[in-house]
Each structure stands twice: as C-alpha cells, then as structure tokens.
Amino acid sequence: MKVAVIGAGPAGTRAVETLLAHGISPVWLEESADGGGRIYQRPPAPLARDHRTLYGFEAKRAAALHSAFDAARSRADWRPQTLVWHIRPSTRQLHTVSQGQQAVVDYHAAILCTGAMDRVIPIPGWTHPGVTSLGAAQIALKSQGCAIGQRPVFLGSGPLLWLVAYQYAKAGAPPAAVLDTTPFATKLAATPGLLRGGATFAKGLFYITWLRAHGIPIAEGVSPIAIDGAEDGVTALRWRDAAGREHRTECDALGLGWGLRPEAQLADLAGIPFRFDAVQHNWIPERDLAGRTPVAHHYLAGDGAGIGGAEMAELAGRRAALAVLQNARTPIDTAAAAALDRKLAAGQKFRVALERAFPFPAKLAASLPDDTILCRCEGLRAADIRATAMVDYHAGVAPELNRAKAFSRAGMGRCQGRLCGAATAEVLAAALGQPVEAIGRLRGQPPVKPIPIAAA
Amino acid sequence: MSTPVETAEVIILGGGGAGCSTALHLAQRGVRAVLLERGLVGGQASGVNYGGVRQQGRNPAELPIARRSREIWGRLPEIIGTDAEFSETGHLKLARNEAEEADLIAYLDTARQHGLPLRMVGRNAIHRDYPWLGPSVLAGSFAPEDGSANPRLLVPAIAKAARAAGAVIHEQTRVTGYYHGAGRFELTAEDGRRFAAPVLVNTGGYWGGAVAAAFGEAVPIQPLNPNMAVTEPIRYFIEPNLGVVGGNVYLRQIPRGNVILGGGHGESEADPANGRPWSRPLAEVTLETLRHAVRLVPALAGVQLIRSWSGIDGQMPDRIPVIGPSRTTPGLFHAFGFSGHGFQLGPAIGAILAELVTEGRSTTPIDAFRIDRFPVAAATAS
Incomplete structure (x- = not known):
C-alpha cells in the first residue's frame, strides 16, 4: 500500500511515525525544507539555538517531535521543499512542484496534514511595511533569530498573542503594547471550560502575568482605529480602550492576528465537503474523530482539519494513520486507537472553551x-x-x-x-x-x- | 393541494448568455418572459470561459451571427449599462508552420465574404510588430474588430437589464418535469413550483440536450470543459487576444497585468446522481498549455500561475450549436450546444430568438444549426 502524507508538522510527523511502526514507508511531502511544522520550526543550522530558548514551555514537546521527525525522515520517502499544488481524488494522484520540477505522486491513501495559517483582519493602514501576522512575527524569531522591530505592538486575540509578546520580550524586543480585542469578561466567562485545558490554560496565565510584571503595557477589550505609517514603515497604532478613550502607541512594527484558520485548500480540491463551525467561526472539512472523510482513501489530521493545536495534532496524526491501516485491514492496537479517540474527544471540548474565550471579532x-x-x-x-x-x-x-x-x-x-x-x-x-x-x-x-x- | 402555476408568454430554460439575452430582447418587445436557471445566471459556460470576443477563424456558418453580435458588443453600455470590460484589442491568430500559415491565408476569403476585417501579418512583420513573440511563430492574421471581455460580468449584467425591462428571472430553480399538451408547456421545478407558457426556449447549454430529449429529439451532445488558467499580474505588453491554428493554446492579457490562458480540456461530472454538477481543470493539461504558451510568448517563463478552473459547456459533434425551432413540438425553440463559441455569440442569440418567437423567422441565417441535422434515432442510439 502506498500512502502519501502531506505535511511534516506535529500531525504529519506522528502519522508517518505510526505508519513506519506498522511496516509502511510513506511518501512524505513537505513544503518547507525541514520538519516540525510552523509551531516547532527549526532555525537553519548556522542559527541553531537550544530548545529551551526557542520553544520555552514547549521545549520538551518540540524536542520529542524533532527526534521523532529525525528518526522517521530517513525511513520514509522524504521530499522536502515540495508543494502539492493539485490533487485528483478519482485517480489518486498528487501534483507536486519542487525547486522548479513538476512531478506526479500516485497513492492508495493520503493523509492531509496541511496545518493552519494566521487569521487576520485588515485594519486601516495594514499594508504599511512592518505590519505582519503574529505567526510570521514568531517565525522570524524562531527561524531567523530576528525581531520584526525593536518596539513592536502586538494586536489581536488568542493564545498566540500572549505567547509571541512574551517571546519578544524575552528576546530583547519588549513590545510597546499588547492589545487584546477580547474583553476580559469574555475570557472570564470561559474560564470553567478553559480549566479543562490544564497546563495550556496555566501557560496562558503565566505569559500575561509575566508581561504585566515586566511593565509591558497591556489592554483588553480594545478597538483598533488605524495603523499610522510612512513610506518606509509603521510609526504608530491608534486604538480605543474599553472605555472608549483614544490612544496612540508609537511603534516600529506591528504583529496582528485573531486565531488561526485551516489551510484546507487541498482538502477542498480533493472534494471533501466543508461545514461552517460556528464555534471556530471557520469553514472546516468534514471528517470523523479518526480523520476519515466522506471521500474514500482521503484522511485529515491536525489544524488543517479544524484548529485544535499542536498537542491534538500529534494525536490526530497518529489516529489518522491507524485509520488508514484499519481500512487496509492491517492489524493495529485497537485499545490504543480507542485511547486516542478519547483524548481527541476531550481535546475538542477544551477547544470549544478556548474559542469562546477568544471569539473571532466578526x-x-x-x-x-x-x-x-x-x-x-x-x-x-x-x-x-x-x-x-x-x-x-x-x-x-x-x-x-x-x-x-x-x-x-x-x-x-x-x-x-x-x-x-x-x-x-x-x-x-x-x-x-x-x-x-x-x-x-x-x-x-x-x-x-x-x-x-x-x-x- | 396543487401549487399555483406561474404563467408567462414565454419560458426560457437556462440563464447563460443565450437565455439572458433572450429574456432581455423579449422583454424589450413587451413579451412576458420567465427565465428559469438551476444555479446563478452566467454560472456555467457563459461565466467561466476565456472571455474571447472573436470572429476570425469561426465556422463560416457562425459568421453572420458573430457579425450581428459584434455590433451589439459595441453598444453594450447603452443596452445593459456596462461594457463588461469589452476591449477591442484585435485578435491575432498565429501560424507555427507553413500548413498553418496556408490555413490563415485560406480564411481571408471567408472573412471577405462576410465583411469581417482581417489582414495577414507576414513573416517579417509578425516579429517586427510583436517583438515578444517566440521564434516558433511564422505568421499571423489580425482581426482588428475582435477583442475580449470579462465573462464574469456580461451575463449577470444582461440579466439585470432584462429584469429592469420586465423579464422575470428565477435563479436556483432546477426544472425536473416537462409536459406539453394543448399548446401549452408545463414545467415543474425540483421544489414543486410550476410554470406554464405557450412557448418554451431551450438555452440550457450542455443540459439543453436533456431538454431536447424530453421532447423526443435527443442530440449527440457531450460536456465540454475548457481548461483555463491565469497568471499573476505582470507588466502589460500583450495587447491582442492571441490564438493559434489548431487551438491548443489561447491567451490574452488584461491591462491590470494578468495573463489569461486556456487550452485542452478538464474533467467534469455534468449529470451526477447526487449533488451539483462539477468540473475541474487537469494538472497535466494546465502544464501542457503553459508549455505551448511559453513557446508563443517566451517572456511568460518564470511568471507565476495563480489559478486554474474549468466549467461545463455543451459540444456538438460538428462543433456548431443547435439553433432554431423544434421538429417535434410546436412552440419549442432551441439555442444550445455552443461548443465553446457561445460567449461572443450570446448577445445576438437573444435578438435572433426574439425574432423567432415573435415573428416566426430570423433575419440572420440560421439554417445550418437546425436540430434535424441529427437524426433522432442516431442520437438515441448513442
């Protein structure tokens, strides 16, 4: 059986690892040069730093995923820097381009682990140089060891807002302000559900507390007005606080983002139906807990199948690989599959609370x-x-x-x-x-x- | 309990270019017309095509309609309130070998007979006048009155004008029941709504074949899925709409900078058992088209392709549409199966059908498009 796994983030890596453990060496296609996904992106070798500096609380998880990736890479048909640009589900073919070369990859089953990207809301002035997404601001730091500015402002909502602000402060570029569009009361109302998330919730609180303790200006329930800038870049953000007072915060860069949206184009081209998820406020492709979709032989795992975060993505990648094996009548540990199902179901409940805490400001x-x-x-x-x-x-x-x-x-x-x-x-x-x-x-x-x- | 029947003087089935322009022309003549469209107007072949407004190279039988349509294209702003981005850039048809060149020369006579301005661009002039053409190009013929337009705008704008003139247009209305008796057509939509009129105009594109079959005159129609693509915007330098003898690639650039190109065919399921018809481009066809395009215009190498698409048109075996009265059912008129030629012809088709419906004749010759050129038995057998 020929299995294609698309993506080498948390979901793709665990899917490949699981397939290898059952004697299947998949074709593994990844758009970037390395594994780890955006969340655990590694710097190129000359800029290598230790996991603790790069990933903070996530260091152990990142190290584990990287070692799983490193072990799996040589045993799979690993094809980095390869964009899968079209899929034909009827003949089960992927069309790829890698460094200018076109290729066709045949498969019996495909697991799409295509990840997510920032969800941004344009605000007046967002096209000035120096405005970037929260995710891109984080990748600049993780991958290249450079900051988007000396005095950036971070604006948006969601866990990434606080994490990026914290990482920038630690890296020596303390934010000029961290501005959350979600009112404190909304987050408070979601607290009971968030407590289910345990460590994830605790980390969020830690970042906010740390930022306050280090004198980083923080405001919640804000409304952005406009980004000021000149030809050569951003100069300030104008915004209104929860009481309606206008402020102007000078800055040399701005990172913004309101959660994530699935990168689900390939699922779409594969003919997988989509549904609107009111909680995530996103269109997401249909799949069951194990990643099976209404289009036979096509499986989904990770944030590309609906935002769940890295931890859930690892579980979903494992589970989707088991589903592929089950479909091929390969013996698997059904108790392990059931345990994954339970964890994935529990994770979804936490996700609902998280989305309620940081709703998309439609x-x-x-x-x-x-x-x-x-x-x-x-x-x-x-x-x-x-x-x-x-x-x-x-x-x-x-x-x-x-x-x-x-x-x-x-x-x-x-x-x-x-x-x-x-x-x-x-x-x-x-x-x-x-x-x-x-x-x-x-x-x-x-x-x-x-x-x-x-x-x- | 029976659903009330919506009555009209004419029912038009299918809201593409042909159907919407028929609705407009009938409404302008004061005829009460109701148009039924299964999706949104201009959503299939009329809306997803290349956007070529081309007369040269057509089957000679189509040229009288194409000439009439071209005259209407020039007056679109006064008729429908927008030019649908129609631009008279000229169309340059290219030959890549001597046989193709001979083809172009032979067509000059056809063009002359129909009053279509057309001139050869010889082997020296072609690279002098169009220095961005690749060495594979030998010669060309240039039709200065041809050009291109935005297919996403034309039909919705015609539909808007038709409504303003008094036509009723029901979108999201899929007809599943056909009945004719006592000089009256009765159609039933999927959701039970009913419509009746003494005259029925079939402008159903590919699905027009099923309408003809419902009235006992099936035709050998096939789905046609043009494989289309567009590049990122680049410096504007390709002014004319470009084609080649044989048609394996065609491309045009809009002033905004994007190059729109087509060639070959995608895939589709035009009559799915469940769900809506779908069509999609094929990767290998897109890549083949790009190779042809780069041979024509080498500067396109290195440009990024940003999107590709397809749609569903109806193709007849002889590559010309069915236009004219039914042979089986009085009051039924057809205009479908445009075989990839419908976008330019659309505006005139409404004028012709309005004549047929109200006067029983067309001032433009349409005899070549009679439905009875296909024997009923042969089509049924296929």
Whole structure:
C-alpha cells in the first residue's frame, strides 16, 4: 500500500511515525525544507539555538517531535521543499512542484496534514511595511533569530498573542503594547471550560502575568482605529480602550492576528465537503474523530482539519494513520486507537472553551471603514466589496461570496483569498444582512499556491 | 393541494448568455418572459470561459451571427449599462508552420465574404510588430474588430437589464418535469413550483440536450470543459487576444497585468446522481498549455500561475450549436450546444430568438444549426 502524507508538522510527523511502526514507508511531502511544522520550526543550522530558548514551555514537546521527525525522515520517502499544488481524488494522484520540477505522486491513501495559517483582519493602514501576522512575527524569531522591530505592538486575540509578546520580550524586543480585542469578561466567562485545558490554560496565565510584571503595557477589550505609517514603515497604532478613550502607541512594527484558520485548500480540491463551525467561526472539512472523510482513501489530521493545536495534532496524526491501516485491514492496537479517540474527544471540548474565550471579532471585520484595503492583491477596498451587495451594482447583486469574488476580483490575486477571505466574507455578509455562513465560502482552485510557469 | 402555476408568454430554460439575452430582447418587445436557471445566471459556460470576443477563424456558418453580435458588443453600455470590460484589442491568430500559415491565408476569403476585417501579418512583420513573440511563430492574421471581455460580468449584467425591462428571472430553480399538451408547456421545478407558457426556449447549454430529449429529439451532445488558467499580474505588453491554428493554446492579457490562458480540456461530472454538477481543470493539461504558451510568448517563463478552473459547456459533434425551432413540438425553440463559441455569440442569440418567437423567422441565417441535422434515432442510439 502506498500512502502519501502531506505535511511534516506535529500531525504529519506522528502519522508517518505510526505508519513506519506498522511496516509502511510513506511518501512524505513537505513544503518547507525541514520538519516540525510552523509551531516547532527549526532555525537553519548556522542559527541553531537550544530548545529551551526557542520553544520555552514547549521545549520538551518540540524536542520529542524533532527526534521523532529525525528518526522517521530517513525511513520514509522524504521530499522536502515540495508543494502539492493539485490533487485528483478519482485517480489518486498528487501534483507536486519542487525547486522548479513538476512531478506526479500516485497513492492508495493520503493523509492531509496541511496545518493552519494566521487569521487576520485588515485594519486601516495594514499594508504599511512592518505590519505582519503574529505567526510570521514568531517565525522570524524562531527561524531567523530576528525581531520584526525593536518596539513592536502586538494586536489581536488568542493564545498566540500572549505567547509571541512574551517571546519578544524575552528576546530583547519588549513590545510597546499588547492589545487584546477580547474583553476580559469574555475570557472570564470561559474560564470553567478553559480549566479543562490544564497546563495550556496555566501557560496562558503565566505569559500575561509575566508581561504585566515586566511593565509591558497591556489592554483588553480594545478597538483598533488605524495603523499610522510612512513610506518606509509603521510609526504608530491608534486604538480605543474599553472605555472608549483614544490612544496612540508609537511603534516600529506591528504583529496582528485573531486565531488561526485551516489551510484546507487541498482538502477542498480533493472534494471533501466543508461545514461552517460556528464555534471556530471557520469553514472546516468534514471528517470523523479518526480523520476519515466522506471521500474514500482521503484522511485529515491536525489544524488543517479544524484548529485544535499542536498537542491534538500529534494525536490526530497518529489516529489518522491507524485509520488508514484499519481500512487496509492491517492489524493495529485497537485499545490504543480507542485511547486516542478519547483524548481527541476531550481535546475538542477544551477547544470549544478556548474559542469562546477568544471569539473571532466578526463585527470588527464587518465594520471596517469603506476606504480600508481589504484584498491587497487586487487593491480592493471594503467599499468595493460592499458595492457588490447593492441593488445598483452594474452586474446586479452578488448573493454569495463566490459571486462577489467573480464581480470584484476579491480573492483572485496571488493569495487566492487565504489572507483576505475571512474578512471579505464578514464585510459581504454584513452588507447583505446575512449570517456569514449563509453566503458560502471561497471555492478552492488549483494551484494551492502560485507555481512558476518555467516549471511546466 | 396543487401549487399555483406561474404563467408567462414565454419560458426560457437556462440563464447563460443565450437565455439572458433572450429574456432581455423579449422583454424589450413587451413579451412576458420567465427565465428559469438551476444555479446563478452566467454560472456555467457563459461565466467561466476565456472571455474571447472573436470572429476570425469561426465556422463560416457562425459568421453572420458573430457579425450581428459584434455590433451589439459595441453598444453594450447603452443596452445593459456596462461594457463588461469589452476591449477591442484585435485578435491575432498565429501560424507555427507553413500548413498553418496556408490555413490563415485560406480564411481571408471567408472573412471577405462576410465583411469581417482581417489582414495577414507576414513573416517579417509578425516579429517586427510583436517583438515578444517566440521564434516558433511564422505568421499571423489580425482581426482588428475582435477583442475580449470579462465573462464574469456580461451575463449577470444582461440579466439585470432584462429584469429592469420586465423579464422575470428565477435563479436556483432546477426544472425536473416537462409536459406539453394543448399548446401549452408545463414545467415543474425540483421544489414543486410550476410554470406554464405557450412557448418554451431551450438555452440550457450542455443540459439543453436533456431538454431536447424530453421532447423526443435527443442530440449527440457531450460536456465540454475548457481548461483555463491565469497568471499573476505582470507588466502589460500583450495587447491582442492571441490564438493559434489548431487551438491548443489561447491567451490574452488584461491591462491590470494578468495573463489569461486556456487550452485542452478538464474533467467534469455534468449529470451526477447526487449533488451539483462539477468540473475541474487537469494538472497535466494546465502544464501542457503553459508549455505551448511559453513557446508563443517566451517572456511568460518564470511568471507565476495563480489559478486554474474549468466549467461545463455543451459540444456538438460538428462543433456548431443547435439553433432554431423544434421538429417535434410546436412552440419549442432551441439555442444550445455552443461548443465553446457561445460567449461572443450570446448577445445576438437573444435578438435572433426574439425574432423567432415573435415573428416566426430570423433575419440572420440560421439554417445550418437546425436540430434535424441529427437524426433522432442516431442520437438515441448513442
């Protein structure tokens, strides 16, 4: 049996490890040069540092995953720097490009462990140089050992906001401010559920307490107004506090993000149906706890199948590999599979609490000022999207998201809506007076990411 | 309990370019028309095609319609309130060997007979006038009145104008029941809604074949899935819409910088047992098209491809549509199976069908498109 595993983060690594343990050496495709995923990204060798410095509380987990990856790599058909840009489920073929070379990979079963990316909300001025996502700010630090600025501001909501702020402070670039758009009361209300998360919850509290103790300005329940900047970059963030007072915080860089969204384009191209998850406020591909999807022979694990975090991703990767083996009638330890199922189910409950603590601020996105650039690839402003919902629009009203895309080109640029899609949906839904789940989601179209024509 | 029947003078089945322009022209003539579309208007072949507004190279039988349509293209802003990004860039058809060059020369006569402006661009001029063409190009023929437009805008804008003129357009309305008796068509939608009219216009694209079959005149129609792709925006330098003899690649650049290219076919399930029809591009076809494109325009090497797509059109064995009255059912008129040629023709199809419906004749010759060119038995057997 030929199994393809796409992605070498926590889910992909554990999936491959499990397959190897059962005598199957999979084709292992990874877009970056190394394993570990974005969460446990390793610096290139010349910049190597110890796990404690790089990953803090997660050091042990990171080290364990890296050693699992290192052990598995040589035993699998490891293909780094390889983008899977199209999938054809009917013939079970992956189309890949690696350093300019096209290739086709046949498989009997595929486990898609494609991870997640930051969910951002454009705010006025977000296209100034120096504005980046929280995840990118963290990767700059982890991978290259460099900060996005000397005095960055971090804005958004979710566990990553506090973690990145902490990591920057420790690395010698103390944030000028950490601004959380979620009011303290919302988080407090979710506390009972969060306690289920045990260590994860405790870590979150630790970061916040540490930042306060070290004099980093913190505010919760804020509303961003605009990012000020000049040609050469960001100069300040203007924002309003929970009481409505306006502030201006000077900074030389800004990291923003509101949780994560699955990188699920490949699942989409594989024909796996999606559903709107109201708690995550994301469209996620359908799968069961073990990662089986309605499309036979195609499995999902990790954040690409709905955000669950790294710990859950490792469990899900193991479980999906067992599901592949079960389907092939390979004997597995069913008690171990059942134990994984229990942990995955418990993890989902904690996730619900976490999402409730840090809800996606849909209103913030929906109420962007008209002149805010929304789709930066195509240079479209919020007003351009709202126009497609108006009866006087020259091509008629766009009743759903793909029609608004067709009319306005929103999400038709290099990013194909990966960056702007979430906010565009909120803006359109609000303009149409519809709940966001009623206007559909941007259809995935190959390539998953741009591919060079020279590689044809 | 029976559902009330919505009545009209004409029911139009299918909201692509042909159907929506028919709704517009009928409404302008004061005819009460109801258009039924299974998805959104312009969602299939009319909306996902290449966007070529091309007359040169067409089957001669199509040229009178293409000429009439081109005249309407030039007046779109006054008719539908937008030009749908129509730009008269000219269309340059390229030959890559002597046989292809002979093909281009032979077509000059056809063009002349139909009053289509067309001129050869010879072996020297082609590389002087278009220095970005690759050495594989030998010669070309240039049609200055041709160009391109945005297929995502045209049909929705025609539909909007049709509504404003009084046509009723029901989207998300999939017809599953067909009945004709006592000079009246009765159609039933999936959700039970019923519609009736003495005249039925079948502009169902690929699915027009099933409508014809429902009235006893099945035709040998196949799904056609153009394999389309687009690059990231680059410096604007390809002004004309480009094609080649044989058609294995076609490409155009919009002033915004993106290069839109097509060639070959994707895959589809046009009649799925469950769910909606789907279509998708094929990776190997996309890559093959890109190789052809780079041979035509070497500067495209190194540019990034950002998206590819397909759609579902209906293709007839002789690559020209079915247009005209039914042979089995009085009051039924067809215009479907445009075989990849419908985008440019669409605006004129409505004018022709409105003539057929209200006057019983077309001022543009359409005899070549009669449905009875396909024997009923042969189609049924296939």
